[in-house]
Amino acid sequence: MWQLYFFPLCPFSRKVRLALSEKGVGYDLKREYPWDGGERFYQLNPSGRTPVLRLEEKNVTLVDSQAICEYFEETVDKSPLILGTAVGRAEIRRLTSLFDESFFFDVTHPLMHEKMKKRLVLKQPPDSKVLRNAMRLAHEHLEYIDWLINTRRWLAGAQMSLADFAAAAQISVADYLGGIDWSGHDEAHGWYRVMKSRPSFRPLLTEKMEGIPPPAGYSDPNS
Numbered sequence: 001m002w003q004l005y006f007f008p009l010c011p012f013s014r015k016v017r018l019a020l021s022e023k024g025v026g027y028d029l030k031r032e033y034p035w036d037g038g039e040r041f042y043q044l045n046p047s048g049r050t051p052v053l054r055l056e057e058k059n060v061t062l063v064d065s066q067a068i069c070e071y072f073e074e075t076v077d078k079s080p081l082i083l084g085t086a087v088g089r090a091e092i093r094r095l096t097s098l099f100d101e102s103f104f105f106d107v108t109h110p111l112m113h114e115k116m117k118k119r120l121v122l123k124q125p126p127d128s129k130v131l132r133n134a135m136r137l138a139h140e141h142l143e144y145i146d147w148l149i150n151t152r153r154w155l156a157g158a159q160m161s162l163a164d165f166a167a168a169a170q171i172s173v174a175d176y177l178g179g180i181d182w183s184g185h186d187e188a189h190g191w192y193r194v195m196k197s198r199p200s201f202r203p204l205l206t207e208k209m210e211g212i213p214p215p216a217g218y219s220d221p222n223s
């Protein structure tokens, strides 16, 4: 059985969990907080980052959410997530990396640092200026999602793809940390509600990070 080293507010672990669930791949969860520096974890991944996926009986370790998702895309036929023509697959990869990199850098990471790491590890108050800037940038990203959903059925085209899961994974962590304001973003909000109502999303929405309760409505697929 695969074992996923993760923590509840790691957006990249969420992306992997959504992809594994959509593809019907079973796994056990092992909570790992990178800042605690577990020795076994650093042996598996010297960069000290989650997610890490390990198959002990075959001595296989997979690191990096995109490498993990591509591995299962290549080895499991069910529910293709990087699909369509070569041009279509390039668009899926472009948007996946946009959310993994830009959204994470602009929105998720500053929120995680200010509201999670400072609270749990550094014991410092959050910087309201950094939080305001992250929320401003979140609006810009949501505006882009509004535009995408106005022009196509799913983020990267006619079919649901890894781009939708990568984006929803980032947004779900930002939402947990109170960084998402949907006002003025009806299209993006409608798309996110659909993502939230998928069976693959349910376990993520009911999971809590110790010491940080989510806001009201976070786990409700209709809100």
Ligand SMILES: N[C@@H](CCC(=O)N[C@@H](CS)C(=O)NCC(=O)O)C(=O)O
Residues within 6 Å of the ligand: 009, 010, 011, 012, 034, 035, 048, 049, 050, 051, 063, 064, 065, 066, 100
């Ligand atoms: N590109 C990597 C990024 C992984 C990453 O940045 N993980 C964060 C958690 S969300 C981490 O473990 N950071 C180390 C730390 O916070 O000390 C992926 O897609 O898996």
